[in-house]
Amino acid sequence: MSETACFLLDGNEIELPLIRGSEGETAVDISTLRSKTGAITLDIGYKNTGATTSAITFLDGEKGILRHRGYSIEELANNSCFLEVAYLLIFGELPNKQQYEQFETEVRRHTLVNEDMQNIFKAWPTKSHPMGQLTAMISSLSSFYPECLDPNQSKEDQKLTMIRLVAKMPTISAMLYKKSIGHPVVYPNNSLDYVSNFLNMTFKHITEDYEIDPIVVEAMNKLLILHADHEQNCSTSTVRMVGSSNANLYSCISAGIAALWGPLHGGANQQVIEMLERIKSDGGDATKYINKAKDKDDSFRLMGFGHRVYKNHDPRATIIKKSCDDILNKLGVNDPVFDIAKKLEETALADSYFIERKLFPNVDFYSGIIYRAIGFPIEMFTVLFALGRLPGWVAQWREMRDQNQPIGRPRQIYTGYAPRAFVPMANR
Ligand code: CMC
Numbered sequence: 001m002s003e004t005a006c007f008l009l010d011g012n013e014i015e016l017p018l019i020r021g022s023e024g025e026t027a028v029d030i031s032t033l034r035s036k037t038g039a040i041t042l043d044i045g046y047k048n049t050g051a052t053t054s055a056i057t058f059l060d061g062e063k064g065i066l067r068h069r070g071y072s073i074e075e076l077a078n079n080s081c082f083l084e085v086a087y088l089l090i091f092g093e094l095p096n097k098q099q100y101e102q103f104e105t106e107v108r109r110h111t112l113v114n115e116d117m118q119n120i121f122k123a124w125p126t127k128s129h130p131m132g133q134l135t136a137m138i139s140s141l142s143s144f145y146p147e148c149l150d151p152n153q154s155k156e157d158q159k160l161t162m163i164r165l166v167a168k169m170p171t172i173s174a175m176l177y178k179k180s181i182g183h184p185v186v187y188p189n190n191s192l193d194y195v196s197n198f199l200n201m202t203f204k205h206i207t208e209d210y211e212i213d214p215i216v217v218e219a220m221n222k223l224l225i226l227h228a229d230h231e232q233n234c235s236t237s238t239v240r241m242v243g244s245s246n247a248n249l250y251s252c253i254s255a256g257i258a259a260l261w262g263p264l265h266g267g268a269n270q271q272v273i274e275m276l277e278r279i280k281s282d283g284g285d286a287t288k289y290i291n292k293a294k295d296k297d298d299s300f301r302l303m304g305f306g307h308r309v310y311k312n313h314d315p316r317a318t319i320i321k322k323s324c325d326d327i328l329n330k331l332g333v334n335d336p337v338f339d340i341a342k343k344l345e346e347t348a349l350a351d352s353y354f355i356e357r358k359l360f361p362n363v364d365f366y367s368g369i370i371y372r373a374i375g376f377p378i379e380m381f382t383v384l385f386a387l388g389r390l391p392g393w394v395a396q397w398r399e400m401r402d403q404n405q406p407i408g409r410p411r412q413i414y415t416g417y418a419p420r421a422f423v424p425m426a427n428r
Helices: 033-037 073-079 082-091 097-109 117-123 130-144 155-181 194-203 214-226 234-243 249-260 268-281 286-294 315-331 336-349 352-356 364-374 378-402
Strands: 004-009 012-020 026-028 057-060 065-068
Touching: 004 033, 012 033, 065 073, 065 082, 065 315, 073 214, 073 315, 082 097, 082 155, 082 194, 082 214, 082 378, 097 155, 117 130, 117 155, 130 155, 130 249, 130 378, 155 194, 155 249, 155 378, 194 214, 214 315, 214 364, 214 378, 234 249, 234 378, 249 378, 268 286, 268 336, 268 364, 268 378, 286 336, 315 364, 336 352, 336 364, 364 378
Parallel strands: none
Antiparallel strands: 004 012, 012 026, 057 065
């Protein structure tokens, strides 16, 4: 028998169906609420609203659990590589050897970007932020593949668009870096694996050999895996929302990148290092900045701290902090901001303000320290988040299309003026 919840409004009682997730989560299906009662629900910031059912990622914020397609983030980060996780997210299962090789071959075939994209690059000021450029570059792919814009295209064409995005994102990301330092681009080398190819396009100087460090490849794989999906976060919800209007996939991903850039979302990773540098140059006093973060008259927030969903710990942050120690040691990098970050964390976790509000380091708190040790400038950090999140966005878009979901169109409660007469300008 189907389960229901009772809803009582103005003496009128109605039953609403309950939806149970495979991990025991419960939702009240309110889709008939308005037609039955005239009322809608109001949940600003979607703190308590499920926008969809999904079989991709499970997250338990109270217990600090994150799983993709049933596999724990810890197991994936320790045993898999980024391209394999991309396959898992998009297609639903871990690939066998043959499936993986075929996927990798298909991705390799599409790593080049159209030469005309160089002209778009040339038009931007060198100092423009790479995230703004990335949004535009991904959107402009729609101009290069006009025959593939229909989201109701055949499954084969849909797959081609998804592969193109996965293949071209590292190339475009590396181009952004080269642009920022005024160097010529390095073309893809398809004899390399996905992550090594990205590192080579980024750090190889066109006139010199570049030796790819396996420690860096491992670190990058891990970081990209840890960012690969995070269910219905701001950028993913944006991708789904834009996709629900039947917009093409390039536009949806471009919109997701724009949402990610915000400092409360992926843009936090750049802000964390800027904050740590500021604390360092101000004498390294962690307590002073913890007090600033607690002061409601001060707009300062502890960047890389707090999360809408995690109220115990962010499992990604735990893995990244440990990797940070390992990688800095292996690379022989001594970054004083790592010590400041650890001191900030220690001080915050012992402070009642952070304890009561359940504020912990999130994925962005330590990631930037690793990116910087590898050699990325801070403006590139959010681009790296986008590179990691791409398979998640694509998988969520695909799931939405497969479920034939309707256009996303929230309602509102109007709080403006009652009807009033127009006043000519001379009388205002
Ligand atoms: N520093 C100081 N106080 C904080 C912080 C912080 N980083 N985060 C939350 N709070 C306080 C906030 O002021 C509020 O206090 P009060 O109850 O007294 O008004 C309380 O904690 C709840 O915060 P909220 O802003 O209502 O929580 P939210 O769920 O709306 O926001 C958040 C979540 C991530 C936007 C927020 O914690 C924040 O701004 N963190 C810093 C930015 C950041 O690191 N973002 C990356 C998020 S993880 C990567 C990703 O997926 O994007």
